[in-house]
Amino acid sequence: MPLLLGCIADDFTGATDLANTLVRGGMRAVQVIGVPQGALPEADAVIVALKSRTAPPREAVAESLAACEALLAAGARQVFFKYCSTFDSTDEGNIGPVADALLRRLDAGFALACPAFPTNGRTIYQGHLFVGSVLLNESGMENHPLTPMRDPNLVRVLGRQTDGAVGLVPYAVVEQGAAAIRREMTRLRESGRRYAIVDALTDAHLLAIGEAAERHPLITGGSGVAMGLPANFRRAGLLPERGAAAAALPPGRGLAAVVAGSCSRATLGQIGLVRDAVPTLELDPLATPDAAALAEQALAWAAGRLAADRPVVIAASAPPEKVAALQARLGREAAGALVEQALAAVAEGLVARGVRRLVVAGGETAGAVVSRLGVRALRIGAEIDPGVPWTYAEPAGLHLALKSGNFGARDFFLKAFAMLPAEG
Numbered sequence: 001m002p003l004l005l006g007c008i009a010d011d012f013t014g015a016t017d018l019a020n021t022l023v024r025g026g027m028r029a030v031q032v033i034g035v036p037q038g039a040l041p042e043a044d045a046v047i048v049a050l051k052s053r054t055a056p057p058r059e060a061v062a063e064s065l066a067a068c069e070a071l072l073a074a075g076a077r078q079v080f081f082k083y084c085s086t087f088d089s090t091d092e093g094n095i096g097p098v099a100d101a102l103l104r105r106l107d108a109g110f111a112l113a114c115p116a117f118p119t120n121g122r123t124i125y126q127g128h129l130f131v132g133s134v135l136l137n138e139s140g141m142e143n144h145p146l147t148p149m150r151d152p153n154l155v156r157v158l159g160r161q162t163d164g165a166v167g168l169v170p171y172a173v174v175e176q177g178a179a180a181i182r183r184e185m186t187r188l189r190e191s192g193r194r195y196a197i198v199d200a201l202t203d204a205h206l207l208a209i210g211e212a213a214e215r216h217p218l219i220t221g222g223s224g225v226a227m228g229l230p231a232n233f234r235r236a237g238l239l240p241e242r243g244a245a246a247a248a249l250p251p252g253r254g255l256a257a258v259v260a261g262s263c264s265r266a267t268l269g270q271i272g273l274v275r276d277a278v279p280t281l282e283l284d285p286l287a288t289p290d291a292a293a294l295a296e297q298a299l300a301w302a303a304g305r306l307a308a309d310r311p312v313v314i315a316a317s318a319p320p321e322k323v324a325a326l327q328a329r330l331g332r333e334a335a336g337a338l339v340e341q342a343l344a345a346v347a348e349g350l351v352a353r354g355v356r357r358l359v360v361a362g363g364e365t366a367g368a369v370v371s372r373l374g375v376r377a378l379r380i381g382a383e384i385d386p387g388v389p390w391t392y393a394e395p396a397g398l399h400l401a402l403k404s405g406n407f408g409a410r411d412f413f414l415k416a417f418a419m420l421p422a423e424g
């Protein structure tokens with residue numbers, strides 16, 4: 001079967017989130033790490049995971065175009081650019097510049113932009129992004145270490161990142177269904193808009209938006225808007241009825257660990273809960289601003305504590321005032337990179353010591369860890385919490401769960417290992 005959907009994700013947790021949605025929709029989806037070099041795996045959808053969300057815009061554009069080329073060469077009929085459900089970006093990009101470049105490459109003049117993910121509380125109303133009951137800029141995302149989000153109006157946010165005009169398909173239209181959404185998108189395109197932010201409050205809205213975008217060469221958004229895409233391919237006779245057949249992964253084995261670099265409210269809450277139940281080390285990069293030394297401390301602490309029946313947790317995650325203190329000393333990017341390098345070295349050391357079930361919290365963190373472990377592809381397994389499945393990493397031969405910083409219930413870390421106990 002030829003490739004149907006070619007996806008480019010701007011971070012690794014986001015790629016897993018999208019792959020999970022497509023698998024649940026009955027597509028065979030494989031996540032590959034970095035711009036593919038050789039032949040792509042046999043699948044209905046391939047998700048290329050890049051670490052381009054916070055890269056310099058030129059680099060993000062070049063990598064995304066290279067990924068797009070590989071997907072088109074494999075026959076992809078539609079391209080999906082996946083970014084965060086909280087629209088993580090800066091005024092320089094990278095959502096606008098990457099989408100502009102992909103539109104040019106695909107010879108298309110228009111794309112929708114919809115990060116909504118109602119199951120995880122992200123909804124869009126009149127172009128404004130809500131997280132739960134509050135606007136994006138009051139959700140904690142205003143303090144994100146790398147991409148602080150201080151404007152909830154996505155028409156404005158995207159407008160600052162592109163020279164194209166940005167319009168809105170409002171709730172009142174979306175509520176009327178696919179035909180009305182399609183008409184409004186056509187009207188916006190014909191009146192010179194390059195993008196339309198599309199309101200969405202429910203999964204029914206997302207399904208209708210997906211249907212309306214059936215013939216779009218490029219779709220941009222969160223994993224939510226991909227919910228409607230398998231049905232398009234099925235209606236066109238291109239996708240057999242497979243059922244929601246998440247791949248059965250090999251049984252769990254080996255030691256268990258969590259490595260956390262996300263500083264989101266959700267991750268801080270999850271660490272707060274797990275701290276009382278399992279050995280937990282909170283790293284202090286301000287006291288030791290050296291990646292190798294931090295990793296050495298963590299691995300020395302882990303020796304003798306690693307077990308198969310419960311994880312150890314090693315976290316750099318910190319509240320906004322501590323993040324700000326490290327950034328004041330090193331600068332925003334260097335602070336992020338230092339912690340990412342430390343946690344990548346920690347993960348590498350843990351795997352060398354027998355860890356085979358590893359949860360990584362944080363998108364940038366996951367990018368650093370997965371790259372260090374030499375992973376090339378991830379097979380998608382059962383979902384732990386919405387948007388976060390267990391995966392099986394090849395050729396490394398270990399189970400990984402890449403948790404978006406913002407995702408997961410308070411008990412996520414314990415639940416993950418209860419779902420995947422070490423067998424035998």
Ligand SMILES: Nc1ncnc2c1ncn2[C@@H]1O[C@H](COP(=O)(O)OP(=O)(O)O)[C@@H](O)[C@H]1O
Nearest residue numbers: 145262316318323336339340362363364365405
């Ligand atoms: N204590 C800390 N001080 C400064 N930066 C930190 C600290 N802990 C983690 N970071 C950095 O914050 C960033 C968090 O981003 P990410 O891993 O993508 O998490 P999320 O999924 O919540 O966005 C990473 O670059 C990480 O290295």
Ligand SMILES: O=C(O)[C@@H](O)C(=O)COP(=O)(O)O
Nearest residue numbers: 013014017084085363404405
């Ligand atoms: O769409 C989402 O929220 C996630 O899939 C995502 O992109 C994860 O990003 P991080 O929150 O930076 O892990």
